[in-house]
Amino acid sequence: MTEQEADLRHQMVRLCKSLFDRGFSVGSAGNVSAKLPDGILMTPTNSTLGSLEAERISKVDASGKHVAGDRPSKEVFLHQAFYETRPRAGAVVHLHSTWATAMSCLVDIDPDDCIPPLTPYVVMRVGRVKLLPYVKPGDPKMGEMIRDLNGEFSAALLANHGPVVSGKDLFSAVCAAEELEETAKLLIALEGRKTRLLTPDQLTELNNTFKGL
Structure with missing residues (x-):
């Protein structure tokens, strides 16, 4: 085992425990991966x-x-699809976190932009989020749906299932998954209130300044 792989294994233990301890994952829910030169952890x-x-x-x-x-998670193909279509992705985080999963159950959200630009940080760290149709957990169709996005989205909500987020490395992917969860929480807390979203000009400024994956 290379030093790089050993370090990445220990980083995965530490960051996954942090997610679990803070309630972003419960029980055996969720799965996380990180890319190596010769494979995927x-x-x-x-x-x-x-x-x-x-x-x-x-x-x-x-x-x-x-x-x-x-033996790896039954949803390994979901992660592979991100790596295949987003070559700069170095890690993928799939959670069943409460608020993002709640958003994935709503029927009146825009499937092409299901997390509105409420804060600059969700734009900078996550970008536009696609809502994908429901399929049962472990169904290879999930990987096919990610591939069909042609690398245009770094994150998606799996309907009635939860979020999946890619990042340039493991730390970035974890931070993006957390940002997505907190934004979903804010959106649900503000539901029914008149809400000020970022304007198209503000989005353009952010996207030009903070280039994502």
Whole structure:
């Protein structure tokens, strides 16, 4: 095992525990991955993000073949689809976090922009978010739907399921997933109130200043 892989395994343990301890993940919900030069590290199936063991984190090669650690999450293809269509993505975080999952259950949100630009930080760290139709957990169609986005979105809400977010590295992906969750919480808290969203000119300024993945 390379030093890079060992460091990334320990970083995944630390950041996943942080997500779990702060309630972004419960039970065995959610899965996280990070890209290596020779494959992908992936949280194991039926594991809890709060008690990962570095040496037991799964590793799959570029083709998705399991090569080390425990068996990977059944949603590994969801992560692979982001890496294949967003070459600069270095990590993917899929959670069942409360508020973003609540947003994914609403019927009156824009499927092409389902997290309105409420703050500059959701624009800078997450960007536009696509709502994808419901399929059962573990269905390979999830990967197909991500591929069909052609790399145009760094994040999506899986209808009635939860958010999935990519980032340039593991820390960035975790921060983006947290920003998405907090923005969803704000949106639901403000529901029914007259809300001031960022203007098109403000969005253009942010997008020109803070280039994402």
